[in-house]
Amino acid sequence: MSDLSDLYQEVILDHNRRPRNFRALPGASHTAEGYNPLCGDRLTLYLKVANDTIEDVSFEGAGCAISKASASMMTDELKGRTIAEADALFARFHRMVTTPPDQQVEDMGKLSSLAGVREFPVRVKCASLAWHTLKAAFKNTARTSTE
Amino acid sequence: MSATAPVLDLKRVRADFPILQREVRGRPLVYLDNAATSQKPAAVLDAIDRYYRTTNANVHRGVHELSERATEAYEGARERIRRFFNAASTREIVFTRNATEGINLLAFAFARPRLKPGDEVLISAMEHHSNIVPWQLACEATGAVLKVAPIDDRGELMLDAFEALLSPKTRLVAITWMSNALGTITPVRDIVRLAHARGIPVMLDASQAAYHMRIDVQALDCDFLVATGHKLYAPTGIGIFYGKEAHLEAMPPFMGGGDMIASVSFSCSTWNVLPYKFEAGTPHIEGAIGLHAALDYIDGIGFDAIGTHERDLLQYATRQVESLDGVRIVGTAREKASIVSFVMDGVHPHDIGTIVDREGVAIRTGHHCAQPVMERFGIPATARASIAMYNSREDIDALGLALRKAREVFA
Numbered sequence: 001m002s003d004l005s006d007l008y009q010e011v012i013l014d015h016n017r018r019p020r021n022f023r024a025l026p027g028a029s030h031t032a033e034g035y036n037p038l039c040g041d042r043l044t045l046y047l048k049v050a051n052d053t054i055e056d057v058s059f060e061g062a063g064c065a066i067s068k069a070s071a072s073m074m075t076d077e078l079k080g081r082t083i084a085e086a087d088a089l090f091a092r093f094h095r096m097v098t099t100p101p102d103q104q105v106e107d108m109g110k111l112s113s114l115a116g117v118r119e120f121p122v123r124v125k126c127a128s129l130a131w132h133t134l135k136a137a138f139k140n141t142a143r144t145s146t147e
Numbered sequence: 148m149s150a151t152a153p154v155l156d157l158k159r160v161r162a163d164f165p166i167l168q169r170e171v172r173g174r175p176l177v178y179l180d181n182a183a184t185s186q187k188p189a190a191v192l193d194a195i196d197r198y199y200r201t202t203n204a205n206v207h208r209g210v211h212e213l214s215e216r217a218t219e220a221y222e223g224a225r226e227r228i229r230r231f232f233n234a235a236s237t238r239e240i241v242f243t244r245n246a247t248e249g250i251n252l253l254a255f256a257f258a259r260p261r262l263k264p265g266d267e268v269l270i271s272a273m274e275h276h277s278n279i280v281p282w283q284l285a286c287e288a289t290g291a292v293l294k295v296a297p298i299d300d301r302g303e304l305m306l307d308a309f310e311a312l313l314s315p316k317t318r319l320v321a322i323t324w325m326s327n328a329l330g331t332i333t334p335v336r337d338i339v340r341l342a343h344a345r346g347i348p349v350m351l352d353a354s355q356a357a358y359h360m361r362i363d364v365q366a367l368d369c370d371f372l373v374a375t376g377h378k379l380y381a382p383t384g385i386g387i388f389y390g391k392e393a394h395l396e397a398m399p400p401f402m403g404g405g406d407m408i409a410s411v412s413f414s415c416s417t418w419n420v421l422p423y424k425f426e427a428g429t430p431h432i433e434g435a436i437g438l439h440a441a442l443d444y445i446d447g448i449g450f451d452a453i454g455t456h457e458r459d460l461l462q463y464a465t466r467q468v469e470s471l472d473g474v475r476i477v478g479t480a481r482e483k484a485s486i487v488s489f490v491m492d493g494v495h496p497h498d499i500g501t502i503v504d505r506e507g508v509a510i511r512t513g514h515h516c517a518q519p520v521m522e523r524f525g526i527p528a529t530a531r532a533s534i535a536m537y538n539s540r541e542d543i544d545a546l547g548l549a550l551r552k553a554r555e556v557f558a
Contacts, residue, residue, distance in 0.1 A: 004505050008498075008556050016557075017493075039497050040514045040527040062527045064495035065557070120501060 006116040007123070008065065015069035020076050021058040032140055034061075034133030036125055041067050045133045047078075054078050054086060064126050066117060071130035073110055083138060090131050097127050153452035160448065160537050163188040167537060174507030177545045182327050182355060182486055182533035183511050184377045187441070191381060194440035195433045205429055207406055217432060224435035225422075231442045232372065233363040234389055238421035241388040241395075242430055246354040247277040249373030249388035250321070252425060253350055254281040256398040257371075257390075258319055264290030267316045269347075271309070271333070272298045272523055273326040276516045278352050282321060291318070298523060302329035302478040310341050317342075320349045324356035328517040328529070329478025330461075330486030332356065339369055348394070354378060358535065359457060359484045361450045364389055376434060380535075381441035385434030388425070395421050402427040453536045457485050460534045460543060467547040468532075471554065477529050485534040488515075491550070494557045496530040502556055503530075503549035510546070 025046035034043045043061030047054055057075045061068075074093075078086055093114075096105045101118040108115075117127045161167050166186045169176055178186060198220065204213035206221045225237045234240055243249045258268065268282045272295050279293075286293045294317070296309035304322075313320070320342045325332050335351055342349045350371035353362055357374040364372055371394070376385035390398075400407055400418055404427030409417040418424045445453070464487045468474055473492030491499060500512035511531045514521045521527060532546055 004502060004556060007501065013557065038513065040518070040521065041497075042527065062495075064497035066498070068495075123497075123501060126497065 007120055009113045009116065011110060011113045012065060012069040015072040016065035019059075019068050019072040021072065022060065023058050024060055025056060025058040028056075028058075030137040030140055032133045032137035034129045034136070036063075036067070036129050038122075038125065039064065041126065041129055043067070043071055043130060043133060045071070045075075045130065045137050047134075047137055049083065052082050052084075054081050054083070059130065063129065064123075066114070066123055066126040067129045070114055070127045071133075073114070074130045074134065077111065078134075086134065086138075090135060093131055094128070097124050152455060153449055155448060155452040155456040155536065157456070157537075157539055161539070163190070163444070164537050165189055165192070171507040171509070172505055174545075177506075177508040177542045179532040179534065179538065179542060179546060180509045180511045181358075181378070181535035181538075182515075182531065184383065185358065185380050185535050186537065187380055187382065187437075188444050190444050191437045191440045195382065195437045198433055198436045203432075206432055207423070220439075221430065221432050221435050224439035227439045227442050228387055231362075231446070232374075232387075232389060233365050235365060236392060239389055239392050239395065241390070241422045241425040242435055243373075243386035243388045244384055244431070245377070245386040246352060246373040246375040247281075247386075249371075249386055250278055250350070250352065251281045252388055252401040253319075253321070253371055253373075253390075254285045256401045256425070257394065258282075258285050258291075259289060260399065261318055262286070262289035262291040265316060266291040266318045267294050267314060268292075269294045269296060269309075269312055269317050269320045269322075271296045271304055271322050273302065273304070273329060273331060273333075273517065273520050274321075274323055275327050275352070275354070276518070277354075278321055278323060279519070292316075295519075296322075298331070298520075301480050302326065302331045302520075302524075303480045303482075304331070304333050304338075306334060306337055306341075309338070313341060313345050313347060315345075317345070317347050320347055321352070322349070323352040323354075324362075325353075325359070325484060326478065326517070326520070327355050327486070328515040328520045328531070329480065329488055330483040330533075331478060331480035332482040332484055334482075335367060335369070339367060343368065355486075356484075358445070359450075360454060370394055376438040376441065379438065379441050380444060381438035382431075382434050385431045385438050387438075392421065395425070400424050400427070404428045406430075448536060456536060457534055457538075460538055460540065461485055461487070463540055464532060464534065464543045464546070467543055468550070471547070471550055473554075474550070477524050477526065486531060487533075488529040488531045490526055490529055491553065494553055496528040498557070499530045499550070499553045502553040503546065506545065506549035506552060508542075508546050508549045 028046035030047040041063035048056040204217040206218040348370035353374045372389040374387045377383040407427040496512035
């Protein structure tokens with residue numbers, strides 16, 4: 001049985017206390033709302049994409065430490081990446097948090113701190129919320145750019 | 148209280164609930180999620196086991212010995228429920244799956260045929276989703292309008308505003324007796340009096356209230372009442388719908404099928420008598436039998452003793468939770484029971500839930516199927532500890548310690 005400190009690692013607590021890129025993004029080309037009806041966690045993700053590159057990304061909302069830290073770290077990781085790179089990152093992250101806890105997962109740097117959710121099945125959704133919102137944002141047409 | 152006030156023998160009660168002997172995460176189980184569902188005493192488990200070992204058959208059908216015994220047991224449960232709620236007749240007691248099904252029965256068989264465009268259904272701002280959505284669907288289908296009586300900052304129903312919302316167009320009042328998210332007990336006598344003064348029928352959702360206090364539907368004079376077995380220490384899948392006989396007689400069936408008919412032909416079918424008109428298909432026989440045993444168990448302890456014990460624990464838990472830094476209780480009604488809903492600065496309820504679970508303490512976190520209540524208080528969710536008769540001061544102490552741990556993790 002894993003310890004609580006595996007879930008609430010210092011890096012996660014830090015991102016929960018001081019979430020990075022926690023703001024609205026005027027002029028965003030892509031936005032999406034993420035919602036976890038089970039717990040009421042809600043976040044809005046903003047992306048500014050130009051020439052297929054994520055120039056800026058931010059989020060707002062209310063959620064638990066895991067979902068907030070995950071969104072915070074994700075936005076840090078996405079800046080400067082192409083959409084294809086972001087898609088690949090999504091796939092790696094998704095694999096990491098859905099691999100059974102007794103199996104090895106690849107090192108994803110800071111994001112690896114979220115691998116601890118595998119011991120807490122109901123919390124996997126919390127860690128994934130921002131990432132699924134990212135997927136949804138890419139599917140949305142560029143709303144704000146046309147307004 | 149006088150010296151003769153009934154006292155709950157906690158040691159004995161705890162011994163009656165086998166699950167309380169188990170450990171969770173290496174610690175004795177501390178179960179404080181009773182508003183979601185309660186644990187079951189051995190008497191209930193034994194009654195169900197005995198039924199399947201000795202009696203199992205379908206009801207209302209066969210002429211053989213087992214079917215007669217099963218029918219007797221099933222109808223015996225109905226009579227036990229009638230007595231528990233002091234209904235005038237077993238014709239007024241309909242078995243459902245749960246309270247939600249009871250509310251849907253009312254919405255489909257009572258409200259929808261009566262509602263016309265512009266008519267109103269009045270609920271409160273502290274309803275469970277199960278007492279909101281069926282009315283939204285009914286209003287959508289008929290053009291009626293859903294009205295919502297407000298609650299104040301304590302989580303109490305604002306009775307003046309409620310009264311002001313009773314209009315000549317109000318066709319039904321459907322209100323909870325006790326809020327699952329806040330613990331508030333609503334002024335049901337006033338609600339019934341005010342509505343009846345205008346000829347408006349009242350349904351009460353007693354899902355939470357029924358396992359904390361004595362309910363007498365005749366004394367209260369409510370028109371309808373719903374409750375669910377699994378919060379009354381009985382199995383899941385068995386619910387109770389009470390309706391005054393005159394109302395039930397005037398209502399069409401809810402679901403069609405076997406058992407609810409008197410005769411069937413392709414040109415025309417006729418309905419069975421009450422309450423069978425509302426019970427289509429093979430019912431949850433073991434559930435009814437388990438519920439019978441659960442009500443015997445509750446009455447064996449007695450609501451006086453249960454109430455005294457639970458009130459003591461609620462006060463004790465309220466003090467414990469209040470004493471923590473940065474913790475605020477949501478729902479501070481003067482009349483409340485058995486529920487402490489709270490938020491902690493800087494710690495999301497979900498994180499609280501996970502941390503206290505590691506200490507063997509089960510609480511609920513989230514919106515409690517009452518999102519409008521969360522919205523009213525401007526929060527996404529709460530952590531909720533809810534008390535039943537078998538909880539102890541030690542359980543509350545364990546919760547207090549676990550919450551301090553959550554505070555430490557997020558310090």
